[in-house]
Amino acid sequence: MKTISSDIVWRGSSWRLRVDELETGDGERVTKGVIEHPGVVVLVPLQEGEGGPEVLMLRQYRLALDETILEVPAGTRGWDEDWLACAQRELREETGFRAASFHLLGEFWASPGLSNELMRLYVATDLEADPLPGDPDEQIELETWPLAELAQMAQHGRLHDAKSVIGILQTAVFLSTP
Amino acid sequence: MKTISSDIVWRGSSWRLRVDELETGDGERVTKGVIEHPGVVVLVPLQEGEGGPEVLMLRQYRLALDETILEVPAGTRGWDEDWLACAQRELREETGFRAASFHLLGEFWASPGLSNELMRLYVATDLEADPLPGDPDEQIELETWPLAELAQMAQHGRLHDAKSVIGILQTAVFLSTP
Numbered sequence: 504m505k506t507i508s509s510d511i512v513w514r515g516s517s518w519r520l521r522v523d524e525l526e527t528g529d530g531e532r533v534t535k536g537v538i539e540h541p542g543v544v545v546l547v548p549l550q551e552g553e554g555g556p557e558v559l560m561l562r563q564y565r566l567a568l569d570e571t572i573l574e575v576p577a578g579t580r581g582w583d584e585d586w587l588a589c590a591q592r593e594l595r596e597e598t599g600f601r602a603a604s605f606h607l608l609g610e611f612w613a614s615p616g617l618s619n620e621l622m623r624l625y626v627a628t629d630l631e632a633d634p635l636p637g638d639p640d641e642q643i644e645l646e647t648w649p650l651a652e653l654a655q656m657a658q659h660g661r662l663h664d665a666k667s668v669i670g671i672l673q674t675a676v677f678l679s680t681p
Numbered sequence: 682m683k684t685i686s687s688d689i690v691w692r693g694s695s696w697r698l699r700v701d702e703l704e705t706g707d708g709e710r711v712t713k714g715v716i717e718h719p720g721v722v723v724l725v726p727l728q729e730g731e732g733g734p735e736v737l738m739l740r741q742y743r744l745a746l747d748e749t750i751l752e753v754p755a756g757t758r759g760w761d762e763d764w765l766a767c768a769q770r771e772l773r774e775e776t777g778f779r780a781a782s783f784h785l786l787g788e789f790w791a792s793p794g795l796s797n798e799l800m801r802l803y804v805a806t807d808l809e810a811d812p813l814p815g816d817p818d819e820q821i822e823l824e825t826w827p828l829a830e831l832a833q834m835a836q837h838g839r840l841h842d843a844k845s846v847i848g849i850l851q852t853a854v855f856l857s858t859p
Contacts, residue, residue: 504818522693529817533817533818611840611843615752664789664793
């Protein structure tokens with residue numbers, strides 16, 4: 504495919520919309536919108552509970568859904584922000600804790616058909632209270648859940664946020680692998 | 682939060698960008714972009730291989746990434762299209778097979794911080810050759826992979842597409858649960 508033109512048609516505070524005019528091999532013209540995105544840190548903050556590991560989860564209002572959903576903490580990186588600095592900042596803003604240790608489990612694209620949003624997954628441990636003020640447009644409540652229960656929900660389609668399903672399942676595998 | 686204004690600023694062939702002006706509880710003004718999306722079917726087409734179940738996978742060029750990646754078949758629904766009709770159409774377009782049976786495993790949001798894109802996951806079985814022409818802007822190659830190998834990759838962060846990680850892991854759980 505040949506690119507005929509490529510323009511940024513909207514810039515938000517964290518991502519932008521690019522629109523490309525393309526010509527296919529048959530000479531057909533196609534218009535495609537693409538989200539240019541700086542990426543997201545996805546966090547699984549762990550603490551020891553009485554019955555095993557527990558995860559700090561969020562109950563968060565999402566404007567795009569007009570719904571409040573259960574998710575792991577996560578946040579958009581600044582374009583030039585260091586990934587680990589972003590992870591610590593988002594953890595403090597969203598949960599009120601800092602972590603002494605972040606372990607990178609992997610990375611994945613959220614929706615590569617329309618966006619280059621890369622999600623980088625960290626397990627955060629050795630937590631200690633150290634809050635930062637959150638974004639004024641975020642409506643968040645903190646909840647503590649047993650990892651084993653979340654893993655059951657993630658395996659059987661009862662957790663409805665993609666990054667949370669992957670974060671919980673890969674964390675469960677990581678902890679059970681010596 | 683109070684909505685001051687809400688406008689569609691771009692319409693593509695499958696999704697559109699809405700931009701909202703919001704006022705927070707403190708009277709602060711915030712601009713947020715939101716993708717309005719008709720949703721996606723995510724397919725795990727299974728066939729019996731010599732060593733166990735195999736999955737029809739795609740090696741697909743993604744404009745947003747400017748990269749070719751390994752994914753399960755998937756496709757965007759038309760705004761008024763029936764989900765199962767969409768599943769059968771996308772399966773035929775992308776793999777050249779139709780399925781006699783689709784089993785809904787669950788659904789999840791791809792990236793609820795910016796989009797209402799809902800991904801609905803189906804296991805497709807009893808496959809039979811029955812191709813439909815694909816989209817002219819899609820560059821796809823079909824590959825057959827053992828499910829067990831994909832599940833290992835998904836568990837350990839070696840598959841980098843969110844819907845594929847979830848599709849493979851939930852399918853592996855589904856098949857191992859009598």
